[in-house]
Amino acid sequence: MRIIETQPERTDLPLVVVPNIVDAMLEPFTGTLDLLRDVARVRIYTEPTLDEDTLVERMEGAKGVVIIGFHVSDAMLDRVGDHVGCFAFGGTGVASYINLIATRERGIRVCNVVHYGDGAVAEHAVALMMELARHVGRMDAAMHVGGWHGEDGVSLEDKTIGLVGFGGIGQRMARIARGFGMQLLVWNSHLDVQAVRDLEATPVNDLGELFERSDIVSLHLPLLPDTAGLIASEQLNRLRPGTLFVNTARAEVIQPGALTSRLQRGDISAGLDVFDTEPLADDDPLRTLPNVVLTPHVAWRAEAAYASLTRQLSQSLAAYFKGESFNIAN
Amino acid sequence: MRIIETQPERTDLPLVVVPNIVDAMLEPFTGTLDLLRDVARVRIYTEPTLDEDTLVERMEGAKGVVIIGFHVSDAMLDRVGDHVGCFAFGGTGVASYINLIATRERGIRVCNVVHYGDGAVAEHAVALMMELARHVGRMDAAMHVGGWHGEDGVSLEDKTIGLVGFGGIGQRMARIARGFGMQLLVWNSHLDVQAVRDLEATPVNDLGELFERSDIVSLHLPLLPDTAGLIASEQLNRLRPGTLFVNTARAEVIQPGALTSRLQRGDISAGLDVFDTEPLADDDPLRTLPNVVLTPHVAWRAEAAYASLTRQLSQSLAAYFKGESFNIAN
Numbered sequence: 001m002r003i004i005e006t007q008p009e010r011t012d013l014p015l016v017v018v019p020n021i022v023d024a025m026l027e028p029f030t031g032t033l034d035l036l037r038d039v040a041r042v043r044i045y046t047e048p049t050l051d052e053d054t055l056v057e058r059m060e061g062a063k064g065v066v067i068i069g070f071h072v073s074d075a076m077l078d079r080v081g082d083h084v085g086c087f088a089f090g091g092t093g094v095a096s097y098i099n100l101i102a103t104r105e106r107g108i109r110v111c112n113v114v115h116y117g118d119g120a121v122a123e124h125a126v127a128l129m130m131e132l133a134r135h136v137g138r139m140d141a142a143m144h145v146g147g148w149h150g151e152d153g154v155s156l157e158d159k160t161i162g163l164v165g166f167g168g169i170g171q172r173m174a175r176i177a178r179g180f181g182m183q184l185l186v187w188n189s190h191l192d193v194q195a196v197r198d199l200e201a202t203p204v205n206d207l208g209e210l211f212e213r214s215d216i217v218s219l220h221l222p223l224l225p226d227t228a229g230l231i232a233s234e235q236l237n238r239l240r241p242g243t244l245f246v247n248t249a250r251a252e253v254i255q256p257g258a259l260t261s262r263l264q265r266g267d268i269s270a271g272l273d274v275f276d277t278e279p280l281a282d283d284d285p286l287r288t289l290p291n292v293v294l295t296p297h298v299a300w301r302a303e304a305a306y307a308s309l310t311r312q313l314s315q316s317l318a319a320y321f322k323g324e325s326f327n328i329a330n
Numbered sequence: 331m332r333i334i335e336t337q338p339e340r341t342d343l344p345l346v347v348v349p350n351i352v353d354a355m356l357e358p359f360t361g362t363l364d365l366l367r368d369v370a371r372v373r374i375y376t377e378p379t380l381d382e383d384t385l386v387e388r389m390e391g392a393k394g395v396v397i398i399g400f401h402v403s404d405a406m407l408d409r410v411g412d413h414v415g416c417f418a419f420g421g422t423g424v425a426s427y428i429n430l431i432a433t434r435e436r437g438i439r440v441c442n443v444v445h446y447g448d449g450a451v452a453e454h455a456v457a458l459m460m461e462l463a464r465h466v467g468r469m470d471a472a473m474h475v476g477g478w479h480g481e482d483g484v485s486l487e488d489k490t491i492g493l494v495g496f497g498g499i500g501q502r503m504a505r506i507a508r509g510f511g512m513q514l515l516v517w518n519s520h521l522d523v524q525a526v527r528d529l530e531a532t533p534v535n536d537l538g539e540l541f542e543r544s545d546i547v548s549l550h551l552p553l554l555p556d557t558a559g560l561i562a563s564e565q566l567n568r569l570r571p572g573t574l575f576v577n578t579a580r581a582e583v584i585q586p587g588a589l590t591s592r593l594q595r596g597d598i599s600a601g602l603d604v605f606d607t608e609p610l611a612d613d614d615p616l617r618t619l620p621n622v623v624l625t626p627h628v629a630w631r632a633e634a635a636y637a638s639l640t641r642q643l644s645q646s647l648a649a650y651f652k653g654e655s656f657n658i659a660n
Contacts (some may be wrong), residue, residue: 024482119487123510126456127464127483134457134632136601136625137467143624144617148609150626152354153457155634157449179509180453271466279478287474294473295466296480302464304485 004044006033011041016317018044018066019058024301025068025090029310036314039321040064052076059084064317066090072098081106086320088313089113089329091300093223093250100330110330111316115168116308117300122172124299125218125248128271129156131293132244154244157181162214164207164231165249166192170220174199185210189226207231212238216246223250233258241267248273248299263289273299334374336363341371346647348374348396349388354631355398355420359640366644369651370394382406389414394647396420402428411436416650418643419443419659421630423553430660440660441646445498446638447630452502454629455548455578458601459486461623462574484574487511492544494537494561495579496521500550504529515540519556537561542568546576553580563588571597578603578629593619603629 004026007013016036021029021044033042045058050070059065059080068090077099086109089097094112103110131137134153142149161177163170166188174184174195184201187210191203204210207230211217217239221227231254239245239262247254251274263270269291275284278297286292312327319326334356337343346366351359351374363372375388380400389395389410398420407429416439419427424442433440461467464483472479491507493500496518504514504525514531517540521533534540537560541547547569551557561584569575569592577584581604593600599621605614608627616622642657649656 119511120483120485123460123486124464124466124483126510127460127466130453130457130460131466131470134454134628136454136457136461136623137470139625139628140461140467140623141471143610143626146612146617148626150628150631152636153450153454153628153632155450155632156453157634175511176506176509179506180456181449181505280473282476287476293466293470295469296473296478298464298469298480298483301480302483302485304487306482 002046004030004046005041006036007038007041010038013039013041014063014321015061016040016042016064016066017059017062018042018068019055020048020050020069021046021066022048022069025306025310028303028306029313031307032311032314035311035318036321039318056080064088064320066313066317067094067097070097074099074102077102077106081108084108086111086317088316088320090309090313092116094329104330108330109320109328111313111320111327112329113309113312113316113327116312117302117305118168118172120302120305121169121248121299122176122220123302124273124295125169125173125220125246125271126176128246128248128273128293128295129216129218129244132246132269132271137293154242156216159183159215160185160213161216161218162187162204162210163201163218163220164188164210165220165222166195166201167220167222169248171195171199173218173220174201182216185214208235208238211235211243212240214243215240216244218246219249219253221249221253223252227253229253229255231255231258233261236262239268243268245270247271250274251276260285263292266291269293271295273297332376334360334376335371336366337368337371340368343369343371344393344651345391346370346372346394346396347389347392348372348398349385350378350380350399351376351396352378352399355636355640358633358636359643361637362641362644365641365648366651369648386410394418394650396643396647397424397427400427404429404432407432407436411438414438416441416647418646418650420639420643422446424659434660438660439650439658441643441650441657442659443639443642443646443657446642447632447635448498448502450632450635451499451578451629452506452550453632454603454625455499455503455550455576455601456506458576458578458603458623458625459546459548459574462576462599462601467623484572486546489513489545490515490543491546491548492517492534492540493531493548493550494518494540495550495552496525496531497550497552499578501525501529503548503550504531512546515544538565538568541565541573542570544569544573546574548576549579549583551579551583553582557583559583559585561585561588563591566592569598573598575600577601580604581606590615593622596621599623601625603627 160183162185166186186201271293490513492515516531601623
């Protein structure tokens with residue numbers, strides 16, 4: 001097992017442990033560790049594990065812990081809560097990964113990272129939209145085994161895209177859509193009026209109306225109590241035949257099963273990066289629908305996002321040890 | 331065999347024959363035939379053929395002929411040249427499909443269509459770029475057979491795209507790239523100064539330098555005597571590892587074999603819609619390279635292009651019969 005440790009001789013400094021990491025994050029993360037020089041020594045375990053005992057063992061003696069790719073159960077928290085003072089979570093939506101109330105009661109700080117993936121997610125939404133419009137991946141697969149069978153595409157210029165959610169990612173998507181010469185409809189609970197004006201977007205208050213007027217619909221909502229189950233069959237039924245539907249946000253903003261039912265009618269197509277259960281079950285009906293393009297929750301996984309995410313992790317930990325505030329989630 | 335004929339009773343009108351058509355063009359084309367009302371009757375053969383005798387037979391009595399998907403050999407021209415007065419070609423690059431000098435000597439007009447596919451081609455170039463950057467098609471193929479294996483992507487924001495060719499398609503591509511927040515380098519024999527300024531592009535006079543400075547290179551040159559073989563190994567060798575290379579223009583602007591050799595080194599990836607020989611040979615080495623995404627010359631095949639192309643065909647024929655000039659190529 002390979003362990004990377006910065007400043008190992010500085011046992012006077014508090015210890016930060018990264019008990020699990022994904023390969024792609026290793027290089028960007030080590031590139032940010034200068035932010036912790038003379039603040040904390042960092043120990044990174046490069047061999048992945050999701051085993052609870054192993055994770056707890058690796059966290060031994062740590063004051064700071066980076067959470068990447070695993071959940072901190074309440075039981076795990078009991079086992080490490082006596083020495084860990086700060087958990088830095090490598091993502092947004094930390095509430096699904098650790099008990100925020102329990103950590104607060106123990107006086108443990110939990111940090112998340114924000115907006116790190118806005119560009120990466122918007123660009124992935126475009127990639128899904130392009131595959132739905134032009135079928136490059138499907139034709140490429142056929143070309144690699146011989147033959148010469150082309151498919152017609154859908155044009156995007158002058159089409160209308162409906163953006164559900166108009167925060168950091170939605171606005172990024174809007175700028176790209178403007179470059180294509182598309183018309184923008186936007187729905188958001190609290191609209192950024194300046195962004196609406198700058199991007200020449202048209203606000204639509206009724207979600208069903210937005211669905212009906214759009215040639216492409218792309219979701220860019222965070223998962224919040226307000227947005228969970230926001231989209232129901234009622235709205236999905238108003239999508240016109242031929243609509244391209246893209247979800248890189250969260251599956252839970254749609255009522256369970258509603259999208260699959262709508263897609264099974266076969267008259268619209270969808271590009272989906274997020275699912276009610278992840279990993280997606282091998283026998284999920286979405287896997288076999290011909291009008292669906294699937295990716296395994298990778299929208300944020302591009303180098304710009306890794307760079308921003310890992311930098312924020314180091315900044316959060318440095319702030320904790322210096323008694324400053326940064327990205328505190330609990 | 332199904333034959334569609336407009337105004338069949340108007341035998342006083344000259345006959346236009348469409349001896350071969352692709353399915354996707356049928357509906358857009360019939361939608362434009364009002365332009366020929368009281369000008370010419372139109373007979374469309376909907377069953378495809380590339381057989382020379384059948385094509386000649388179908389052209390019998392025609393004053394106007396639409397060329398879609400077949401070549402008019404000099405021998406075929408001899409057989410129909412006594413009655414055909416105008417060939418309207420459904421594409422650009424008509425010189426590869428009929429002898430322009432021989433038709434001019436016979437006093438036969440040849441028309442082509444222009445700029446019909448600018449948007450469609452630029453959007454397909456984006457689709458190829460997105461597949462190279464985000465691998466949606468590859469992940470989707472894997473997801474459809476089970477599993478959950480993600481791949482990291484390349485971010486596009488702040489990257490530099492080098493556009494070789496800055497006419498209608500190149501400028502369309504530039505606008506889309508600006509929407510992504512990319513930097514633009516452009517090379518063209520005659521630069522449209524206003525477009526360079528509007529799109530905040532940086533002209534680069536040396537093609538090798540443009541290749542070296544770009545994270546993405548996309549070709550948007552027409553095939554002309556000046557551009558044939560313009561790009562050689564010398565320039566391709568200056569592409570940096572990790573570069574995404576896209577060609578939706580013409581394979582012949584690159585010296586034969588030079589791109590395949592460069593790609594076989596494996597350190598760059600390419601999205602290609604055009605090939606030296608089309609259809610691409612089943613045993614072409616490009617078919618098996620893992621760093622290449624292939625589509626079968628479909629970049630122009632989107633509905634906006636079909637609409638513009640078929641409209642121009644009807645406009646060309648109407649102009650011919652009315653003694654006006656429109657899209658004359660010879």
